[in-house]
Amino acid sequence: MGELRNCPKCGGFFNYTGVREVCPKCTQDEENMYEVVYRFLRKRENRAATVERIVEVTGVEEELLYKWVRKNRLQPALFPNLGYPCDQCGRITTSGKLCNECADGLKKDLNKFNAAREFRQARENQDKATYLSDRNNK
Incomplete structure (x- = not known):
């Protein structure tokens, strides 16, 4: 209804x-x-x-x-x-909501964000490494 x-x-x-x-x-x-x-x-x-x-x-x-x-x-x-x-800049486009330039810029920003996130995760995993020492047994 x-x-x-x-x-x-x-x-x-x-x-x-x-x-x-x-x-x-x-x-x-x-x-x-x-x-x-x-x-x-x-x-x-x-x-x-x-x-x-x-x-x-x-x-x-x-x-x-x-x-x-x-x-x-x-x-x-x-x-x-x-x-x-285009929904972002106003340039004339024929498909989608964004023109090619805005879509490419958005893709580039997403790639940078993903690369930075992967780098941070790799650093966190690296910092979590545990080292054992044998000091007290000597």
Whole structure:
């Protein structure tokens, strides 16, 4: 069973079931805008249009374009200048939540952290070595 929520676009109430983030009326409006954008992009001369150009010609919100690219409704393989902002730095990316530079930086930091942890563990194991002496038996 869903929960009652306010639509973030129009403020109206709707039954949220986890599928759509907006009310049915706004969902239909988004679908109509998607059709306008898709018809624009299907034309050969518009396939390489940038996000700014699409917004200018169709009047659709930038955030909706990003949402459709994230959900693979508009595929960057077909429309090469489309993407969405990286969650960390804001650069345009076409897959995942992070751009390649941020993902590489994160991987490098994780590798450094793992190397430091392994070094600390090796030092701790080295310090735990027990040495027996035979002083009292002489």
